[in-house]
Amino acid sequence: MLTVTGVCTVLAVSVLFFILGYLFIQGGRSLNWDFLTKLPAPVGGTGGGMANAIVGSGQVLLLATMIGVPIGFLAGVYLAEYEGVLFSSLVRFVTDLLNGVPSIVIGIFAYTLIVLRVKHFSAIAGGVALGIMMIPIAVRSTEEFLRAVPVSLREGALALGSSRWKMVVTVVIPAALRGILSGMMLNLARVAGETAPLLFTSLNNQFWSTGLSQPTATLPVMIYAYAISPYPDWHRQAWAAGFLLLMLVLSVNVTARYVISSGFSHKARV
């Protein structure tokens, strides 16, 4: 039994190493300064880069953070600090529901909400789609880390005459801030790799996007478009972009998990 189950584990772990290794070999050599700073070359031509996709991804993720993090964080504060028995259970249930919705359905939602109404694709629609995806995990991680703060900390602040909101803002949240921030980083890393909701909200763009209300190139969508194309040079660039995306996502993941695990060992002792 040890061998059988051990083989299963080794199989699962080796897939990760295979993916990392293959991307490093295939993508690493194409990742150069040209790739990071130039626009895509004309179809079928060689050279060029993905600068517009990198900037576009940054814009869409910034929009998503501006939408998803405040709503998710404040709703998490509500669930952790203020309890209304029926309403809280309803909010938790709906948050879990929203978490389980496939990303492409959220893309359809952003499409019907924004793209159909203003009649063109935009980075804003993409940001809204990704922002909605960020909300459930933001809620859950905020609530979990706020609940982990000892009750004695809150009672101490109240005993000194603080009002409720001041206690939450100046005592509870700073105590949980490390965990909440790493939760948000994990959230961002997950959403950074999402392609499906962007396929018909922010679409794609061969050039620099001229504004947030215009379609924009994003890294995952470019990888997809280049990978299914018939041009070998585009395949090479898809590998490089994939390597870049994977490195960003995995490094944010590793940092966030390290921060969480070391944070719990230095928890406030009261």
Next chain:
Amino acid sequence: MFYATALKKDSRPAGRESSSLVRFFKHALKGDELARGIVFACAASIIAITILLVYELWTKSSLSMATSGLRFLTSQTWDPIAGEFGALPFIYGTVVTSALALLIAIPVGVGAAVFLAELAPSSLSDPMTFLIELLAAVPSVIIGLIGIFVLVPALQTVVPALKSVLGFLPIFSGPFYGVSVFSAGVVLSIMIVPFIISISREVLLAVPRDQREAALALGATRWESTWQVVIPFARTGIIGSIFLALARALGETMAVTMVIGNTPKISASLLAPGYSIASVIANEFTEATGDLYLSALIELGLVLFALSIVLNGAARLLILMTSTKGSK
């Protein structure tokens, strides 16, 4: 909350009358009430967003629901030009790829979970669990890249050997182009294995020690104790993790789209190209001409939404049942 009322002072000058509206705003803008109002509004907005999501999906697919009716779910013909929208090929493709993915992922996942929870020392188990959770973080489009450029060529060398031995079976009949339902199933299994492993491992770790110790005290071997006592105790939770993995597999778009072959046909062979619900939405959404076409695609999105809710709800219920059982 007596401390709040003790600190509040009545600041109205004697003899001055304020309207109840002014009093309401003065009360609402006091720190505590304002803070509570803001966070309550954010929590309520999540409910509002979800209701709006269901509403939009429902109204935008009403045109297709009215036109096609139940034929949508039973007809095999997906012909946008003739206005015929039958979703059965996509439902079939989604079900078959998910079933194949589960067939591969369940043994590997549960086996690895048993190894990490029961057999491996903590110094080995913790880093390996960390690595498997990193596998879950790999974006789907990157697994799709590996699928197109590594898995499909590899299968093209392996499958002819498979066909020469098992080619008489209908599930392995027909020509193999590389992109197929089989490749999509394999790629999907890579994506769902980490979920099965991490949730099953937690569920197995939550089994109380006295169960294992009782079995060992009665003379069971390690294998018997794990297989006949611990796993049945955690069975509900493991099934919950499988449901969760299935829910994830149903909605998985990019990796499947890149290797499934994009052919809206039902065929008995696993080696034939197929189509899944999420893939057809991803491929045809921006090219949908006409309101009925778009409405049919949105109705597919509604089907996917309903499936994911049912599966996720069932999964959480099962996992909840295990955790309450373990705390007895």
